[in-house]
Amino acid sequence: MAEPTSTATSTPATDHPNAGVIRRLMAMVYDGFLLFAVLFIAGAIPTLILSPEHIKDSPQTGTVVHELSSGAGGWLYQLYLLSIIVMFNSIFWRKQGQTLGMQAWRLKLVSLNGDKPSWGQCIIRVFASFLSLLPCGLGYLWLVVDKQQLAWHDRLSKTKVLLLPKR
Template sequence: MSETTSEPLPPAVLWKRLLAIVYDSLIYMALAMAYTALVLFIQVQISGEPAPGERASMGTLGFIGLVFFLSSFCSFCWRAKGGQTLGMKAWRLILVNEEGKKPSWGQCYIRCLLAPIMFCLGGIGYFYALIDKESRTLHDIFSKTRMLQLPKSK
């Protein structure tokens, strides 16, 4: 619901959602680089330097940790920062559950895990919003959340 009126907020349009993702991806890349540097630093401290010609690798456990770290960052933004990442703030988007309230941690993690999969499948999960009457993506539907457009501030 809008804070100034009792009218419900409209669903976010796909192009704004995608632009928010582009903005957020820069933050995620920086976080991923910092996480990777920390993991590799810890590995070197525990195991020593890689042999000459051997590449450093986080391994499967490090990758799972990275996914958890980035998902936790996103979920924290949606739960504790008013339902918005920085990219969403720039485009005045907000994430809510189906009742219009703050999404649960579970809903946030489901979105975080499904959204990249939907993107990697040719964007089908995102493009579903073009045919859905409520402009929902598939990860909106599966996580029982909605992305809404906030009004311009006066």
């Protein structure tokens, strides 16, 4: 007789409660640190490629570089960084339903029907979460008063964040 598995993925999504605001915010802090590092590296790449004149101004030449300006700059550079943020979250959510911060706090993103979120839901969720932040984080704080514990971006993307059991 086969022994039942006790992994978090083997139980239906409806068996887990929706995650509260504190756990979600703590997972966001974890992900924020990781995303900062990713954006730092992603931002350095076009800066170093498009500003090679600063690379040759090394200590051996006696030239002091006070500022390293990004040759990309402007809206194109901002769009590039925004695409990194969208890809970072969407790839994690679509692949396994969890970012690294969500894994640490035992959270998992699923569609409202319990399935893995689609690419469209993931992308909508990223942009909708920016909207949830705008009015002083009201979209996130909405979790406290919502009977289903769904934030604005949960509702807009038709997803929910579940609290997984301890292993």
